[in-house]
Amino acid sequence: MSPNDNTEQPTGEPLGASASDSARRVSRRHLLIGGAAAGAGAVAAVGIGAATGSLSSQSDSDNTGSPKNSKEYESAAKLFGEGTVSPYGKHQAGIVEPNPLQANIRYAAYDLLPSTDRNAIKRMLRVVTGDIERLTEGRGALADSEPELAEIPANLTITVGFGAELVRRVNPNLVPDWLAPLPAFTRDQLDASYSGGDLMLNIQADDPLTVAHAHRMLMRDLASFASIRWVQSGFRRAAGAEPAGTTMRNMMGQVDGTVNPDPEVDEFDGLVWETAKAGWLAGGSAFVLRRIDMLLDTWDKVARSAREETIGRDLPVGAPLTGTKETDPADFEAVNSLGLPVIPDFAHIRRARSTDPNERILRRGVNFEDNGKAGLLFACYQVNPLTQFVPIQQRLDELDLLNQWIVHVGSAVFAIPPGFKKGGFVGETLFG
């Protein structure tokens, strides 16, 4: 969504919304100027103080009939389950909006049936768009057999991606050169059941039942066009569990996502968003998903200091080893009393950092845990994986102490078409 769309979403917030809820809709950088005047008896939600739960200070029992503890404040106020995110805009929702991103994430990849030709793809995308529009508004899909499940949108977004085969069937001349399996990396142990796909849906919401229902509706509509290839589910902390804007932690306990391009600071056009040069993809993006197993049993045996050196950041707050706060810039030149680099040569952040500012990616990792495995669904957006993700991963593949405890087992690349307007449909520019 472009910044202009911010005021459009989420909709219908009554005054006196809960603190965490108000904070959710104000981006992290606006927290301090956020805050809403409130009517009589309503709670004023003001900035970080409210977001971190200082409401409890107002919550001592009294005899005015007002709520007595923060729990009651929460239930009297708007529920986050009512939150909606507009699916319309220059870019698809679910990439930089909403901010913070949702707690429950599902990636689903489909293979097109042989009969799904250009016309059928167009019909398919119209149906998918109809579902996206209704479900993200909190309305049942058309022909929804369980419309009650759609009534809690919980900031639902559904982002659509295309594999090379889908683009080829619409117009073989429009397949970007990077839309293909990534070059093999020496440590890869890829499993086809977590790789590839012709069509990808990324379904995200703050409620797991919302995600499951949305996917069921979409799956039903896709049945006459495509067959399911793989589903990968991930999670962040539950909505409202911690102050809005907190960087997520991965299953290794690390603060993960600190150094990331920021739409309010960095120019995203040409870095994350495709520009006019990309033709039908302008306003879209290139998406890479890597399923990475973590070998947590052996990782857990590693001393804390060694774990911190592996990344180059500490565990308590995610500060670089050369600093004290998460936001401190890493000093890669600093040496200790022995003359050795404080952030070791093998450290993940040293290897991942490029001197070329174009060689950056928007990381959107989430945790997974299923079938006895745990790890990271490493996801990233960029304009060209071959010049952004690939050189970074080549360096990591070559040297990164973290490699001792991680294995890349899945890999997929999708073109993310631009956003769409009411009356249009996702991917329409492909038919231009």
Added chain:
Amino acid sequence: MKVINMKTTKKLTALFAAIAITALALSGCATNASNNTDAMATMADQVTVTDAWVKEPTMPGMTGMFGLIENTGDAEVVLVGGSSDIAGMVEVHEVTAEGQMQKIEGGLVIAAGKTATLEVGGNHVMLMNLSTTPAVGEEVTVTLKFKDGSTLEVTAPVKSAAGGDESYNENAEMSQMGN
């Protein structure tokens, strides 16, 4: 701050919209008084159809249209049938307690201010003798016909419905209808 501004804008917009509607209604009265009395409004005029969809056919030659038909008027309306480019016959059907479907004798009566729900397993608009098999994502146009002869055109996307078979038990009566 942002939030408040948005609210205010929304409220104002709503207010302007209300004024605009009033103005429209008034001008409508002045220019075309004969069309503005309830007595003259046709049944089709007082009906709003939303969420219409047509089920991807699961049986040869027939399918159903579903959705919400709201009677926004002061008098009852009766839906008696319809027509469609893709169907040789369009009827208003109900499903009996035994799970059989049949034509609603006298049509589907919708009282003033009420909404009739056309749903899988319940009342529906039956499209029979299909000349083509509509595919998921296509749009089907159906003209609904009311008791007073007025008609209303509805465009509905085709969707697949899970478990839709509950209303399409292959019983003798059903296959007769299809022929």
